[in-house]
Amino acid sequence: MKKTLVSALTTALVVGAASTTFAAANPFSDVPADHWAYDAVSQLAADGVIEGYGDTTFRGNQNITRYEMAQMVAKAMAKSDVSAADKALIDKLAAEFSDELNNLGVRVANLERNADKVKWNGLVEYTYTSTRHDAGTTDKERKLNDNDLTFRLEPKAEVNKNWDVHARLDADTKLDSDKGGLYDGKVELKRVWAEGHYDNFNVKLGKLPNAINLLSTTDDPYSGAAVTFGNDLKVTLEAGRLDATQFIDMGRDIKGQWKDNIFKDDDDTVNFQAINIGYAKNKFYGNMGYEHMDGAMLDVDKLVKPYTNDNDSEYKANIWFANAGYRFDHNSFFKAEYAKNTKADNYDDAYSFEYDYKGAQQQNKGSWGMYLAYRKLGQYAAPWSTYGDGVDGGQKGWEVGTGYTLFKNVQLFAKYFNGKDIAADKDAEKLFGRVDVFF
Structure with missing residues (x-):
């Protein structure tokens, strides 16, 4: 039992x-x-x-x-x-x-945990520009207004403790015509790169921004690699391929207008190499370096003046550059830049002097700043300068600007350029306004 x-x-x-x-x-x-x-x-x-x-x-x-x-x-x-x-x-x-x-x-x-590894930032950006060229022969050449809208997303994803991945997606449209701009309103992958961070060493691989010489070329991307060594004193090496159709300032004509692509079709990509030695500590920074580009073919008939005295069609550029900046106190900052293209025989140098007072801080409502600058941007030394919001490549003159943070993550900017189109030696002006909404 x-x-x-x-x-x-x-x-x-x-x-x-x-x-x-x-x-x-x-x-x-x-x-x-x-x-x-x-x-x-x-x-x-x-x-x-x-x-x-x-x-x-x-x-x-x-x-x-x-x-x-x-x-x-x-x-x-x-x-x-x-x-x-x-x-x-x-x-x-x-x-x-x-x-x-x-x-x-x-x-x-x-x-x-995975959500924390992917962070999204972005902005909606409205830009107004009004340009004047006394060298123009038609109403549109003498005066042109643009109203552009950009939507941008910038994800950043953590891979591990040393590596992360970055990207930028842009879509542009023109409000005047309710049509897409350069890319017809389509979303374009502007950048995508992997970045490794180590003690006194950084490496980037992919389609990444060129951040060495902003006087001559913007921070828009090239496809390749960049490595940086050092701490206060840093050495940066860059190499890759770059779309030369971006060099729109090289095509500025005698009327102060941009021409279409000045490079031969299907032969408009350049090999790109650069080195920069930079030092930054306390109130001072300084850089000096060299950029080399070759491999594309110029359509010489579209140039306002020969790139070389021999009117060579093969594009080669050796751009030497230096820049420095000093912060006098919490409010005052001065910087100067110079670039020289030793392969070009015309419009072969560029320089900029700028004084900044205070500055609009994205997170600080009510913060503001202003600046005054004089720039000369020879178009063969500055084929696509980052300063194009005011003085463009192929122009010289005075530029003044201001920025104001209306609300947290909402900023307003205004710039005014008054000077000359270098090739025509006639007066030129630009009024620039922008509203940035960050998220």
Whole structure:
């Protein structure tokens, strides 16, 4: 009799344990209709502790899965202002659905961790420009207004403790005509690169911004690699391929207008190499370096003046540059830059002097700044300068500007250029306005 009873109890325990194990192994199996958990959650729902299916109801007449039950229990466990009786029910439910809660917790933790690895920034940018060229012969050449809108996304994803991935996506449209601009309103992948960070060493691979010589070329990208060594004193090496159709300032004509691509079709990509030695500490920074480009063919008939005295069609550039800046105090900053293209025989140098006072800070509502600059940008030394919001390549003159942070992440900018188109030696002006909304 005793043996029979022991055998029966053992069998019951094994079967019970097995059934619990099997149920836990499949979190999407229904909780049996006669399971005590239904009474427990019904009581918790009546007490306002459990909100049921997310629509503030609990459908007690319908079977639910163990996973759904665990979701309700997890929400109840997050409540702190519950009665002792309800707390006891919650603890009992937590013990019953511990496997599902653990799995749910791991899933949520992983999602949170992965979400932290990808960060999105972006902006909506409205730009107004009004240009004047006395050298123009038609109304459109003498005066041109543009209203442009840009939408930009810039994701950054962490790969591991040393590496991350960056990208930039832009879409542009012209508000005057309600049509796309240069890229017809389509989203374009402007940049994408992987970056590795190590002690006194940084490496970038992909389609990345050129940030060495902004007097001659903008921060728009090339495809290749960049490595930087050092701390206060840094050496940067860059190499890759660059789309020369970006060099629109090289094509400025005698009327002060941009021409279409001045490079031969299907032969408009250049090999690009650069080196920069930079030093920055306390209030001072300085850089000196060299850029070499070759491999593309010029359409010499489109040039306002020969690139070389021999009117060579093969494009080669050796651009030597230097820049320095000094911050006198919290409000005052002065910088100077110079570049010389020793392969060009005309329009072969560029320089800029700029004084900055204060500055508009993106996160600081009410902050503002202004600057005054004089720039001369010979178009063969500055084929696509980052200063194009005011003085363009192929122009020289005075530029004044201001910036103001209207609200946190909302900034206003205005710039005015007054000078000359270098080739025509006639007056030119530009009024520039911009609104940036960051997110």
